[in-house]
Amino acid sequence: SLKYAILLDEVEHEESWVISLEDLKKAGKEERKASKESMQEIAAKTKPEDLWSIIYTSGTSGDPKGVILSHFNIAANVQQTQAHAKFKKNKRWLSFLPLSHSFERITSLFSFWIGGDIYFAESITKVPDNLKEVKPQYMTTVPRLLEKIYSTVIEQVISGPKAKQKIFNWAQHVGTKAVNKYLVYNKKPIGPLGIKYAWAKKLVFSKISAVFGGEFVRCVSGGAPLAPEIGEFFLMAGVRVQEGYGLTEMSPITHANVNKHLKFGTVGKALPDVQTVIAADGEILIKGPNMMGGYYKSPAETAEAIDKDGWFHTGDIGFIDEDGYLKITDRKKNIIVTAGGKNIAPAAVEREICASKFIDQAVVVGDRRKYLVAILVPSLEIIAKWGKKQNPPIEFTTYEDIVTSKEVNQLIKDELRASQDELARYEQIKYFFIAPQPFTIETGELTASMKIKRNEIINKYDLEIEELYNN
Incomplete structure (x- = not known):
């Protein structure tokens, strides 16, 4: 049962079980002085199977369920993600998703683990300002933010002078060719196309990359499908969007596009040690070291989600293409x-x-x-x-x-x-x-x-x- 609630803001209250963050810090300092154990000694007692956290699902297809995740689950997913995505250390990350969300929680841990600096946006509406302020190289996002930026750019073009529209359309035509022949493979365009693309970047795409702070490299998008034309559009501007897939029950990341070969419209290949099969009815089944221990106090729902062979039933419908990339069609219930x-x-x-x-x-x-x-x-x-x-x-x-x-x-x-x-x-x-x-x-x-x-x-x-x- 709930024992304490921690308030980040200083708010007057009378409940003994509600404490402020400042009071928590003071209690921590006192405990540290009184304790005869170091943090390293306490950490050494932690077993891989010990509970790390219970994260509740969003409830999009039913009542929220408490997902039991162990230290091993989370450690596995952090290492799986880096083996697959190969992010560089000593880079800046911008965070704007809710900190209670599994995707954002793993991002915070992951960025710490590889030696990155993580900055937390003031709010979703302040993200554009914070991007220019922080100048991040990496970010995890949901399609909604990218869609908003894309629609704003398109609207500005449509409402602008005819000459600017012609330049933009020319740049987009060149960019599409560069995307399909070089950029999805993380290669630099060469030859006549390379020269045209360099001009397109200078005249048009550099202004779009400036929206992300000017030093942006790539982001991982998840939580909902991203329209392929939006992914291609940002790639033209030098912003690589790696669409991925996951569920809270899988700690949460299971699939992501490979940086050296982006396939827009898919959620990419399985992370190392993640197994994926498609059931007869098209449902995606997954297993791996990052799979949850079950739902909190819900044995019947756990048995329904994880079959006798250890496969987690995602509830999503999809297929695996000839290159091993997973494509999500929809929720089974939808x-x-x-x-x-x-x-x-x-x-x-x-x-x-x-x-x-x-x-x-x-x-x-x-x-x-x-x-x-x-x-x-x-x-x-x-x-x-x-x-x-x-x-x-x-x-x-x-x-x-x-x-x-x-x-x-x-x-x-x-x-x-x-x-x-x-x-x-x-x-x-x-x-x-x-x-x-x-x-x-x-x-x-x-x-x-x-x-x-x-x-x-x-x-x-x-x-x-x-x-x-x-x-």
Whole structure:
């Protein structure tokens, strides 16, 4: 049971079990004076199988579960990660993910272990400022941050002079060739293409790399899928994005792209000593030294997650390609089976929808229904700029202005029509409604790592969803 809660800020309280960080430091100093053992002696008593931490899952597909991780699990994952990724020591890292999240916890330990300096961002909104201040070489991130930077750059280009648009389009064309022939293999472009790429970097891409502080080398992105075109875009600018995969139950990293061969749209190859198989129904099964001991006080759920042969059932659907790279299709629980018997991975449809600069977030619905519908969150920032260019101009100052606007509703319809060209007819959205507020961590619709809580959102808007089908 919970014994103490530590407050980082000085706040008045009466509970004896709540103590401040300063009081904890004082108690630690007193204990150190009174103790006859050194930290090294205490550490030497620790066994590999001893409990390191219980980390609770985000609860995107059910109730949060306490994951039991040992010192061996964590030590194994730190060493597996470095053997796979080969980060250099004495480099600066920027951290902005919640410190309670397994991905960020392993990043902190990992950066210490290889001899790096880690800086903690003041807040998610201050990350752009902190990047310029810290000038990091490495960072772990989630796609949401990269998507925001990408959409901001594209919007600035579209709203800029025609001459700048032509230069940008030329640079992107050159960059795409450089990416496919050289950069994904971590090679420097040579020959005529190398000369053109050098000019593209000077005229365009150097400005994008400056957003990351000017010394950035690469980052590992996880927690959600990253659109391939975004990964390619940042690679053109000299920012290598290694997309990876993991789960809290695996301490957490199991796969990551190899730096000498990036394959966008995949989560890369398995880390050393991690075994991966695809079950008959497409589910990804994993085992390795970094696998949890089980769920805290939940033997039935542990037995359901880890089978008799020791394989952890991830709940994700995917496949391994000819190069040994893992590609995630969707969560097993999220797969939509339409009334016509068609299987649809909603994440893939949502990625197509969110390729529109006007749409920030999307949740697709349609299990056991005749067609798909969607709950959408438009981008207030982008639509506000769009509104000013209309004749006559339309003012959008609040998100509520967007929700009630007939013009925005028509704009989204047009965007959906354009963005769904590549989808099969049964995968296309027939109707949608705009959520009355954006999905946020505070409203319980996003996890701490900014993953969408699909079930929470669908349950919250069940009446609106029914209305789309009834009408």
